[in-house]
Amino acid sequence: MPLNVKEIISPDLYKWFSEDIDRPCDDTELFLLLRAWEFVGYAARAGEMGKDQFGGIQDRLSDVLKTPELKKRIIAGVEDSSPHLRALCGRTVLDNKLGDYEKVALRLLGDEEAFVRRHMCETLHLKPPPAALVELEHLAQNDPFPSVRALATRALAKGDPIKVIPILLHIHETDKEYEEDLMIDTPSSHAASALDELMKTNWIFVRNDRGFSTLRPGGSDYARLVEHAKSYLERLKREQGGEK
16 A cells, blocks of 8 residues: 655655654654654643644554545554554554453563563553453562562552552552663552552542542652552452351
8 A cells, every 4th residue: 555654744754753663663664653643642742732743643653544545554563573653553452442452451461671561561551451451560579670579560540459559559569669760650659559550549649530640639649549449358258258
């Protein structure tokens, strides 16, 4: 499928995103299209200025990316030689539930590159397929990279409370490692946020009815969070056992 990618995404974005490619891609055109799609989507959500500046590009990209030919290329891209394209394609497959997206989630959570695993954990935070939760539990506790453990830990907020609360409590109490070159908090901090989200409490963040979170006035209360999580877990166990 011949495409004039430079004109679809604009010469300026074409040059900018060409410099982003970390190593040769098997499908460079697809990398540039998805990188631009991600960027203009963020810009459009940021306000009217972004929509005015990039709305035309977004419309052109939307027309291209919804074609069957491009969908096939996106699904194939999860096996590309470039980890950046694998991550972009994986994100797109999972966000749009293309093909066997659960299989793709498992494949990329086990990717050899930490960059890809990290992006998949972040993508799966909102609604991980049940099959992916087991792998997220494994990564949260065992991945060699703290950033991957942190984002996998955060995704456990969508897991079975009886199963994941003990894991989150252990990570919160023990895993305070981080990578200085990445702006990602420690697994310990993400475990606290996941507990707060899972229990729908406000010991770390205050959430409004539109789904946005703000820092808790007076700061996070980790001691109360842990205390609440332990009592919450015991109550769930009693209810599961038929006790009142």
